[in-house]
Amino acid sequence: MGLKEEFEEYAQKAKTLPQNTTNENLLILYGLYKQGTVGPVNTSRPGMFNLRDRAKWDAWKAVEAKSKDEAMSDYITKVKQLLEEAAASA
Template sequence: MASKEEFEEYAEKAKTLPPATKDADKLVLYGLYKQSTVGNVTTGRPGIFSPKERAKWDAWKAVEGKTEEEAMNEYITKVKQWQEAAKLH
């Protein structure tokens, strides 16, 4: 069970992931972060002319329904995995 402090610590660590981190991976983290801090999606899907915002919205929508705790735990796990993977390269 993750604490808010641990989650905030890993949110800071996520900012230092290597530049080679894939955009798709960053979007997963974004979705989990938003689900952890805001809850389910609260806005309409951005239009086709806003591809970046649309991708972020889709990532958040993909984790809709997870509890705050589930999203925090998954977020921390992902950051740990990607930090370990970066150390191996």
Template sequence: MGLKEDFDLYAEKVKSLPTATNEDLLILYGLFKQATVGNVNTDRPGLFDPKGKAKWDAWKGNEGKSQDDAMSDYITKAKQLLEAAGLPA
């Protein structure tokens, strides 16, 4: 399988994670957005949207990373979380 196929596979697998910390979920979110969209292309949410701000910040933290590198990092993080949860990676 190629990188894109592996990425799609792990994007599906992480949906079965029984538990994950908010920090881990934000890392995955930021990498996913960078891999699928590229650099941040929206304004940062305002004061009354703390969840949106956290997600935006996680995405912004990956700015400049190539989409292939973001996919690879996403796969690595997903494997770590799946193994930690005792699920097949």
């Protein structure tokens, strides 16, 4: 299985993460996902009153130095980690 196929598989698995997954972890996943699918940030930063979108933009901006392949690989690793943590605490 290629990296892209594995990435898409884990993107589906990420949807099964428990509700109590922290916002910090969700933002990390968001940034890695966007970097892996779109590449470097291509939009301007949302305004200061749009806190949700601004946090998502910042998470994406934080990983923009990674290549798409690096971001996909890190995304897969992070989803695996979160799923293992969820299983251990269940």
